[in-house]
Amino acid sequence: MAKNLYISKVAAAAFIVLTVSSIAGIVTMIILYKTQISTMNPTPRPTFPSTTMGPPPVMRLPRNLIPESYEIFLQPHLYSKIIEVVNVTSPNQTLLFTGNSTVNFHCVERTRTIYLHSKDLTVSNPVVMNKNTNKKMGVSAVKHHEDPSNFLEIQLNDILEQGNYSLSLAFKGELSEYNEAFLAATNVAPTDARRVFPCFDEPEMKAVFHVTIIHRRDTTALGNAKMHGEKTNFFNASIQYTVTCLLVTWQLKTDSDNRIKDVLPYFGFLVPTLSMFPLMCVCIYMCVYIFVILLDQIALPDLNPSAMENWGLVTYQEGDLLYEEGMSSLLHKELIANLIAHELAHQWFGNLVTMKWWNDIWLNEGFATYMSYYCKTFVANDLHTAFKEDALASSHPLSPPQEDVQTTSEIMEMFDAITYCKVENQQSLAVYTHHPLCPQQRCVTQRHTVMDTWTKQIGYPVITINTTSGEIYQKHFLFNDSSESRFVLKAQLMFYCRFRDSEKIIQSSNGEWILANVNCTGYYRVNYNQENWDSLLTQLVTNPHRIPLMNRGQLIDDAFNLARAKLLSVTLALNSTRFLRTEHEYLPWESAVRNLEYFILMFDRSEVYGPMQAYLREQVRGLYNFFRNYTDHSQVPKDHALQHNQIIAIQMACSNGLPECMMMAKEMFAKWMNNDTNNIHPNLRSVIYCQAVAFGGRTEWEFAWNKFQSSSDTSEKEQLRGALSCTKKIWLLSRYLEYTLNPERIRLMDVASTINYIARNVAGQALAWNFIRAHWEYVSQGDPAMLIEGVTSRFSTQYELEELVRFANDYDLGFATRAVQQAIEQTQVNIQWVSENKDIILEWFERETAL
Structure with a gap:
């Protein structure tokens, strides 16, 4: 006890020192900020060479005009008070905003036409000035292109020669419907700056922005940069940044019930019920990232996606x-x-450094994902997420050709698991071209050649090692072996070098087995000959700790996915779960549960499910008992990974019918219902709420619904929203689906995830599929790609495939186009897999449960 106390004190002292050092470092870096900015090589404004006066490309702006700066005035017509009028349904609040803008640009090629972007705006009063002569130029016509280009075309009477010019426009538009009547916020990435003001809305068109916001006295406005003067509303952007990170502006209630408050002058979190934890993260991460920007951060009631990295003013979805x-x-x-x-x-x-076009968005999102794990090394989830999507022939390269990414829909489709997650292991691939153990003449490769194999082709390899013959070879890994591989496999020497590294391979002391890709540092799967697999699985049962923890999870993941691709037998994959009966660590269990989820999705409507549940119930019994003392007393262990595994233990035990788990969930929820005091630990609420609602009926569901409506805590509402989808009563699920059409009940931003929750429930999957087809125009406003992936995850019959193809042909899919194509491919894989493996799997589970 004394030793533990001493360690705690040391840890506390170290934390205090770290915090003080972080803050001191931040203050120092603020002083040095301008000097640092000059050394970071921010992306400069473009200087486009051009020789022709031809029309613009179909979807891209011509490169004959280069924006340099904007002068923008914006006025959202929001009232700080709602005036209630008897017998009038609409109060005085409006969604109107007005403004005017002047863009200063440089002409590098003679032209008679100015092209820029404008969407959902009424534009008027165009004025073009020659800055060299200070004279107006005549405008002959203004044309909005009624196509996905969103071009605003300004036709001139005279030709623009090379030189400096300006274009001034007045505009007005409407804010999107918002739950908060007193708050407006822009969210302009990737292609919505054009909905705020007319602009050159492409990432390469970087410029300086000077923004003035006109608003009422009892409201507050914030922007990307520090306000220029304490009593003005002018934000002077002192450095260049992309227009897609231009501006965030809002108005806030300032009456007595206002929960929003400023916390620090430099890190201005304006959030309700703020704890110090997010603030501490910002301080530490700012030190890790070496530089400082005057930065505000705010939590908004509605935001899709979860957060947006606006320069100097980061916005977050409140619940995240x-x-x-x-x-x-x-x-x-x-x-x-x-x-x-x-x-x-x-x-x-x-922001400071920007990719030229959206086909290289992985440079933005992949880098940010990599750096977030540089600070926090929990990477398994992203690795497997990328693996899953990249094993489909309908995947895409990290960096597809620019011509493949033109429309807004195509741009939005790039924001997927490949873009965010695949880059995690890119660095490990690149460094092996200069590996010290490799013969220089064989392994030193042109860096761009290695990068091309990583960024410009889809997929990843499976490396096959035959421990008997000593052969090692690789091929493109695809779930559907009938799909045509587009994997060129130019990097074979790199993998040869990787296996020469003793740190990447382990051999048993008696030479019975070999384990490759130790700690899963490589972006590939590994297959072995049958004898090596058998020896590895025997090792897991007899002494699993001889296998590193990461690899205990990866062996399960590789086995199941290789079986899906018919490179291994499905029985071998199932054999890899036998050791879990005595396993208490999170990663192996997470891998098993994630992969068995596919079996559940394929078979929970068939006779396989009964024996499968019986097997899983016995496998998880030891894990549930390991945590039982904590769970029964509504407590959690201190270890972070064990906290995750406790949730897995409860979820697997209850959903597979372990009596003691079912009783625990019912009793804890009943105590809350009867006493109105919730003593369930916050970690356990999500899983216990779900299981209690699943085991209950109308009373439990309506209690959870009433709590969802009345709760003001974001975290509690999210857990209840998920739990409501767990009921097995079809009529309750139908009612819940109908609630998603009413934004007063379920916010629009939550519609897709709510429907997905219902589709995850075997009792709700068919209901959800019929529902989204009946209400596609409304439900697809949120995250249609996520919606399609969730609702079609069980599809495994020819009839379901035909329905999905009909859906693809009959509906305007928009941002969901690629998701539907991937769903069609996945359904084809599922049909084939089920037909080939159902009988084998049923026999395996029946045999295991009979032992």
């Missing part, structure tokens, strides 16, 4: 940032830390 002691799960801290690290990394790559 806020943490409240005693209400929020301890595991939510992990998500907060990761999200903050990701967005602050963007202040360098994305």
Whole structure:
């Protein structure tokens, strides 16, 4: 006890020193900020060579005009008070905003036409000035292109010669419907700056922005840069940044019930019920990232995606940032830390340094993901997420050709698991071209050649090692072996070098087995000959700790996915789960649960499911008992990974019918219902709420619904929203689906995830599929790609495939186009896999449960 106490004191002292050092470092870096900015090589304004006066490309702006700066005036017509009028349904609040803008640009090629972007704006009063002569130029016509280009075409009477000019425009538009009547915020990335003001809305068109916001006295406005003068509303952007990170402006209630408050002068978190945890993350990450930007951060009630890295003013979806002691799960801290690290990394790559076009968005998002894990090394989830999507022939390269990414829909489709997650292991690939153990003449490769194999082709390899013959070879890994591989496999020497490295391979002391890709540092799967697999699985059962923890999880993941691709037998994959009966660590269990989820999705509507549940119930019994003393007393272990595994233990035990788990969930929920005091630990609420609602009926569901409506805590509402989808009563699920059409009940930004929750429930999957087809225009406004992936995840019959193809042909898919094509491919894989493996799997589970 004394030793532990001493360590705690040392840790506390170290934390205090770290915090003080961080703050001191931040103050120092603020002083040095301008000097540092000059050494960071920010992306300069473009200087486009041009020789022709031809029309613009179909979807891209011509390069004959280069924007240099904008003068923007914006006025959202929001009232700080709602005037209630008897017998009038609409109060005085409006969604109108007006403004005017002047863009100063340089002409590098003679032209008679100015092209820029404008969407959903009414534009008027165009004035073009020759800055060299200070004379107006005549405008003959203004044309909005009624196509996905969103071009605003300004036709001139005279030709623009090379030189400096300006274009002034007045405009007005409407804000999107918002839950908060007193708050307006822009969210302009990737292609929505054109909905705020007319602009050159492409990432390469970087410029300086001077913004003035006109608003009422009792409201507050914030922007990307520090306000120029304490009593003005003018934000002077002193450095260049991409227009997609231009501006965030809002108005806030300032009456007595206002929960929003300023915390620090430099890190101005304006959030309700703020804990110090997010603030601490910002301080530490700013020191790690070496540089400082005067930065505000704010949590917004509605935001899709979870956060946006606007220069100097990062916005977050409220539920993804806020943490409240005693209400929020301890595991939510992990998500907060990761999200903050990701967005602050963007202040360098994305804002200060910008990719030229959206086909290289992986440079932004992949880098930010990598840096967030540089600060927080929990990477397994992203690795497997990328593996799953990159094993489809309909995947895409990290950097596809520019001509493949032109429309807004195509740009939005790039924001997927490949872009965000695949880059995690890119560095490990590059460094092996200069590996010290490799013969120089065989392994030193042109850097761009190695990068091309990584960024310009889809997929990843499976490395096959035959421990009997000594052969090692690789091939493109695809779930569907009938798909045509587009994998060129130019980097074979690199993998040869990788296996020469003794740190990447382990051999048993008696030479019975070999384990490659130790600690999963490589972006590939590994297959072995049958004898080596058998020896590895025997090792897992007899002494699993001889295998590194990361590889205990990866062996399961590789076995199941190789089986899906018919490179291994499905029985071998199932054999890899036998050792879990005595395993208490998180990573192996997470890998098993994630992969067995596919079996559940394929078979929970068939006779396979009964024996499968019986097997899983016995496998998880030891894990549930390992945590039982904690769980029964609504407590959690201190170890972070064990906290994750406790949730897995409860979820697997209850969903597979372990009686003691079912009783625990019912009793804890009943105590809350009867006493109105919730003593369930925040970590356990999500899983216990779900299981209790699943085992209950109308009473439990309506209790959870009433709590969802009345709760003001974001974390609690999210957990209840998920739990409501767990009921097995079809009529309750149908009612819940209908609620998603009413934004007063379910916010629009939550519609897609709510429907996905329902589709995850075997009782709700068919309901959800019929529902999204009946209401596609409304439900697809949120995240249609995520919606399609979730609702079609069980599709495994020819009829379901035909329905999906009909859906693809009959509906305007928009941002969901690629997701539907991937769903079609995945369904084809599922049909084939089920037909080939159903009988084998049923026999295996029946045999295991009979032992």
